[in-house]
Amino acid sequence: MSGADETDAERDETDAAAGSDADPQADRSPRRKPVVVVVEPETPGNVGTIARAMKNFGLTDLKLVDPPELAEDGEAYGFAGHAREDVLPNADEVTFDEVVANYHTVGTTAITGEDDRSHERYPFKTPAELRASLKTVDAPTAIVFGREGRGLNNDELSRLDEVCSIPADDDYPVLNLGQAATVLLYELRELTVDETQLPDTEVTRAPESDVERFHGFFDEFLDATGQREHVREKNALLMRRLLGRAHPTEREVHSLLGTFRKANAKLEHADHLAAKYDEPVYPKE
Structure with missing residues (x-):
């Protein structure tokens, strides 16, 4: 081994020793927030509604698979509220394959399998269960919503890692796309929102x-x-x-x-x- 090699090895050992004494939390980056993906949205207004919900609950990264035209004077921007300033204009157009390849994916569906015979749609998590699950890991995660009328199909769901479904009345469990996104992102707010507009809820009891x-x-x-x-x-x-x-x-x-x-x-x-x-x-x- 040459002297240069010995010097490099000694330097590596010194760096490793220094690292062992360092605070393990010091270099840890903040938790990565999920991105929101909408597959083949048909109605610009729903895209705007989803962007607004993202803005409400601390999310900024919107990705669209084969979206309709989103004109600045159209209903997408009209429905987006303040999200028209950042979330909507910065939305990326991607392919479904790119989402699957780069993210831990959570597909959303209203129609679920009741048992393990439906491998594409079962097992599934409720939004609250999904929040608890994602809280324990830090990974690039994508929440994937499907089309207004048909949602995500079985082939698409089979390529995603997890499935989430919002509990609703059995007679009519299908929510509007914008509503479903708002409910789910609300339930995930503990992972995405640092502070809210609500005052401190701690109560000081009277003497x-x-x-x-x-x-x-x-x-x-x-x-x-x-x-x-x-x-x-x-x-x-x-x-x-x-x-x-x-x-x-x-x-x-x-x-x-x-x-x-x-x-x-x-x-x-x-x-x-x-x-x-x-x-x-x-x-x-």
Whole structure:
């Protein structure tokens, strides 16, 4: 072995040793998002609808197999919303063979096989099951939609890796192409959308001291209504269980406190007036 060869080998060993100490997450690229493929779409409007759904759920790469003409002043761009600015004009025209050769493919179908005698359409995953499956791997993936009227045929499905079907009423399981794409991409959003427009859904429960104050006011309210003791006890427990499940916020509890404070004050005032003018109090059971 020459000196140059020894130097190269030593360098390789040094690089390998350095790599072993490196953070395994450091060079890991973000998860690749699926591409969406539409095979022989017949209606430009459906292509626009799919592009819009992609934009809604964080996808940008649209591929079309033998598409119709998509004029900028036509219904595809009219249906695409803001996707007319990027998703639709950047769509690639490809062949079915290219998709199969370059991607892990998921074909979509409404008509499925009920058992393993239909190898092309069975087994199949629901969108939720597909999301769980794709979440565990990182691979170039294509979600493949078929034609509006006929979908993907058996020969095409047999060349794809997985099959997905949206659960629908058995009497009419076939969804419009744009609707099917929207439902499926919505279900996959955990894999494609980092943040949504929705606010933080975590709830900060009101302090227990405020919750207990509310229960005290509610007990006073029940007592003022003149219910029998065992009924009051049951209703007080019902309210405690109900509020316990609801995890009310501080603002919500304070609103309830104010409401029942006023209600109790009015009931107390009514009792005072009844006693003063020798009128019957609120009728008791």
